[in-house]
Amino acid sequence: MSEQGSRAVGRAGAGRPGVPNATVARLPVYLRALHALADVGRTTVSSEALAEAAGVGSAKLRKDLSHLGSYGTRGVGYDVGELVHHISSTLGLGQRWSVVLVGVGNLGQALAGYGGFDDRGFRVAALVDADPARVGEVVAGLTVLPLQDLPRVVREQGVSIGVIATPATGAQDVCDRLVAAGVRSILNFAPAVLQVPPGVDVRRVDLSNELQILSFHEHRKAALADQVVSA
Amino acid sequence: MSEQGSRAVGRAGAGRPGVPNATVARLPVYLRALHALADVGRTTVSSEALAEAAGVGSAKLRKDLSHLGSYGTRGVGYDVGELVHHISSTLGLGQRWSVVLVGVGNLGQALAGYGGFDDRGFRVAALVDADPARVGEVVAGLTVLPLQDLPRVVREQGVSIGVIATPATGAQDVCDRLVAAGVRSILNFAPAVLQVPPGVDVRRVDLSNELQILSFHEHRKAALADQVVSA
């Protein structure tokens, strides 16, 4: 999410009226479900069926899609191919974005080798690491570059997204360098809160956070079960 | 988030009045910031300073903490140690939870080797993989077990959280087996939507989703920049 909670307005000119953040966060899920349907040969789908596949309610799905425009047919459903196209274009997946991955430790290597990037429109343009000992190593077909090369790499490769997979120490430094090099979208796997200037988006993925949230719910379920027993 | 959007009520008996989901999701962030402060020797902190470190507004932080009770001192701030204790106990981190990790591919191995588990109260009790060729391998000090051993492992080790790091294909099968074995909290790294019975919590972490959300914002920023240029 952006720093401002406002909806993504994009007004004026020939702009879309603006898609709520909560909706944007679900569009990738719909997109994946649609691709799965297309692979199986389905050409149309109802809001009910698509919602089921995406794990949401059908009313929510329809409201979400209504923000992109009116692309369904009453009494029939949505055309799978058409929806894929409209969601992709809303998400800006018409172009291939270049990504630079910083940190080639355990996690960084796993990410570099993961299919998730090429999946849809993302290209790992370069690997970077602060550790001189790692520079020159070849990981997933790319030679690891030193941190100093960031500005050049970003410029020459047209990088617009930075992925941070370093330890918490040093994540802020890496972030500052990315921002200085002109990157305005950052995906942070390091367990640290990054401070960034306005206009830069950061999304954080944190294993430990997720586990702790599950812990809360598990804890609560255990407490409820105890109540039942003692009742 | 749970399947129902309601707040985590936990009423009756000696229960906390209930902490909103949005708050629960931020508590781990506060906790980390507090640990960092403690490591540096700070013993008290104001809502302003803690909020800054956690990357949120101070009013939001205070409202969040107010749901756990009244543990601050007006004119002074919060006692770091006391807050750590109360947040930890709210999150159910008083006990060590046992985790089973399914899938020891690229990502699974990175997760197994990651410090994020031992970090605070989590223990990887076992590694499991569906591929017979991997069974017996030793990863991060643990021998990889076959999928069939899940029920036994869950029972004997008291596992309450399952982490799925398999490819999308097979994720649902693994999920079903985890649920059948009695696991009610699942962290899913596979790019798939899991269907689970009520009472089971699933949290999903998806690289590709996150990138697509960033893509949306980047796309929007580019469109805005174009407008400025043509104005």
Next chain:
DNA sequence: GTTTGTGAAAGGATTCACAGCA
């Protein structure tokens, strides 16, 4: 008959702004 698209209602979350306490 079926299914979308959407106003209106309900429910959460965030922000404001200030009373109350140290």
Next chain:
DNA sequence: TGCTGTGAATCCTTTCACAAAC
């Protein structure tokens, strides 16, 4: 004076329920 805790206001999201369209 400084800072927390919290009602009230605002904003965002979800859900409901049904008219319109096929």
